[in-house]
Amino acid sequence: xxxxxxxxxxxxxxxxxxxxxxxxxxxxxxxxxxxxxxxxxxxxxxxxxxxxxxxxxxxxxxxxxxxxxxxxxxxxxxxxxxxxxxxxxxxxxxxxxxxxxxxxxxxxxxxxxxxxxxxxxxxxxxxxxxxxxxxxxxxxxxxxxxxxxxxxxxxxxxxxxxxxxxxxxxxxxxxxxxxxxxxxxxxxxxxxxxxxxxxxxxxxxxxxxxxxxxxxxxxxxxxxxxxxxxxxxxxxxxxxxxxxxx
Numbered sequence: 001x002x003x004x005x006x007x008x009x010x011x012x013x014x015x016x017x018x019x020x021x022x023x024x025x026x027x028x029x030x031x032x033x034x035x036x037x038x039x040x041x042x043x044x045x046x047x048x049x050x051x052x053x054x055x056x057x058x059x060x061x062x063x064x065x066x067x068x069x070x071x072x073x074x075x076x077x078x079x080x081x082x083x084x085x086x087x088x089x090x091x092x093x094x095x096x097x098x099x100x101x102x103x104x105x106x107x108x109x110x111x112x113x114x115x116x117x118x119x120x121x122x123x124x125x126x127x128x129x130x131x132x133x134x135x136x137x138x139x140x141x142x143x144x145x146x147x148x149x150x151x152x153x154x155x156x157x158x159x160x161x162x163x164x165x166x167x168x169x170x171x172x173x174x175x176x177x178x179x180x181x182x183x184x185x186x187x188x189x190x191x192x193x194x195x196x197x198x199x200x201x202x203x204x205x206x207x208x209x210x211x212x213x214x215x216x217x218x219x220x221x222x223x224x225x226x227x228x229x230x231x232x233x234x235x236x237x238x239x240x241x242x243x244x245x246x
Contacts (some may be wrong), residue, residue, distance in 0.1 A: 003028070003030070003124075004024070004028040004031045004052055004053070004120065004124060005030075005031060005032065005051075005052050006031060006032040006033070006034065006049065006051040006052055007024055007031055007032075007033055007034070007051050007052065007053050007054070007055065007120075008034045008035075008036065008042060008045060008046060008051040008053075008054045008055070009021060009033065009034070009035045009036070009055045010035075010036045010038070010039060010041075010042035010054065010055065010056045010057060010060065010065070010068065011035075011036075011037075011055075011056075011057035011060070011086065012037050012038055012057065012059070012060045012061060013057070014037070016057070016086075016109075017035045017037075019113060020055060020113065020116060021033045021035065022113075023113035023114075023116065023117060024117070024120070027117055028120075032049075032051075034049065034051060037060075037061075038060045038061045038062040038063060039056075039060050039061075039062055039063025039064055039065060039067055039068040040062040040063045041062075042054075042056070042060075042063070042068055043063060043068060043071060046072070046078060050077060050078060050081060051081065052081070052082075052124075053081070053082050053083075053084065053120060053123060054072070054081055054082070054083050054084070055083075055084045055086060055116075056068055056069065056083060056084070056085055056086070057085075057086050057087060058085060058086075058087040058089065058095065059087065059088070065085065065087070066095070069083060069085075069099075069104075073102075082104075082105070082123045083104045083105070084104070084105040084106070084107060084116065084119050084120070084123075085099050085104055085105065085106045085107070086106075086107045086108075086109055086111065086116075087106070087108065087109060088108070088109045089108070090108070096108075097159065097182070101135075101136075101209060105119045105122070105123065107119060135209075136159050136207040136208060136209045137207070137208055137209075137210065138205065138206070138207055139161070139202040139205070139206045139207075139208060140202065140205055141202055141203065141204045141205055142201065142202065143201070143202050144199060144200065144201050144202075145163065145185065145186075145200040145201065145202065145208065146186065146196050146199065146200055147196065147199045148167060148168065148195075148196050148197065148198050148199045149195050149196060150195060150196045151195060151196075152186065152188070152194065152195060152196050152213075153212060153213055154186060154210045154211060154212050154213060155184055155185070155186040155187045155210075155211050155213065156184065156185050156186050156208045156209065156210055156211065157182075157183075157184055157208065157209040157211060158179055158180060158181055158182065158183050158184075158185065158206060158207075158208055159181065159182075159206075159207040159208065159209055160181055160205075160206060160207040161180075161181065161202060161203075161204050161205055161206020161207060161208075162178065162179070162180050162181075162202075162203045162204050162206065163178070163179040163180075163185055163200050163201065163202055163203060163206060164177075164178055164179075164200070164201050164203050165177040165178075165179060165185065165198050165199070165200050166198060166199055166200075166201070167197075167198045167199070168199070176198055178203075179200070185200055186200070
């Protein structure tokens with residue numbers, strides 16, 4: 001794991017800035033901490049001394065967190081600096097989903113500082129891996145996402161729309177589940193890597209983000225052990241539930 005040399009904390013709440021700074025210094029005693037109360041001040045400090053990691057609150061005066069991120073991504077020097085976004089917005093909001101699609105970490109306020117430290121550890125462990133930006137694909141109503149028997153190299157996140165999961169038995173379609181926005185489909189690819197056990201079709205125009213299993217596994221390998229353990233446990237329970245229904 002690479003040493004954390006410097007962090008920029010941009011948040012208009014002084015108490016939040018102090019709490020994050022104290023937590024970071026408690027673990028990374030040699031790290032330099034820079035703070036800013038708004039996006040304009042943060043961009044100036046960023047230009048003066050580019051840090052290892054930037055922690056950005058979305059709701060700031062003068063230059064908002066979103067505007068600051070946009071500015072950073074337009075400057076080559078700053079575009080590859082890992083960003084952790086902190087916000088009171090719900091993790092299912094469109095703004096947060098967009099941020100996550102760009103490979104950024106997110107901590108929903110109020111958060112425990114230990115969680116933030118875990119995100120920093122994940123970034124440092126995988127600092128050579130920058131997740132690719134993934135654009136959603138639009139499926140028309142009636143278009144199949146995949147069919148029963150297809151290979152299972154990806155899972156899909158539904159950004160917008162509605163899907164139907166079904167199997168064909170004796171020539172008739174049997175609906176298994178309805179999938180809506182902010183839900184996953186095809187996640188059994190993580191469990192057994194067998195061909196698709198059912199077909200999925202778009203019931204209305206839908207936007208899906210395809211997540212290759214190999215890419216997700218690479219990303220998870222860079223994250224703290226507790227996060228990987230939670231993920232593995234959930235998948236094991238999914239396997240048990242699915243097997244019990246067959």
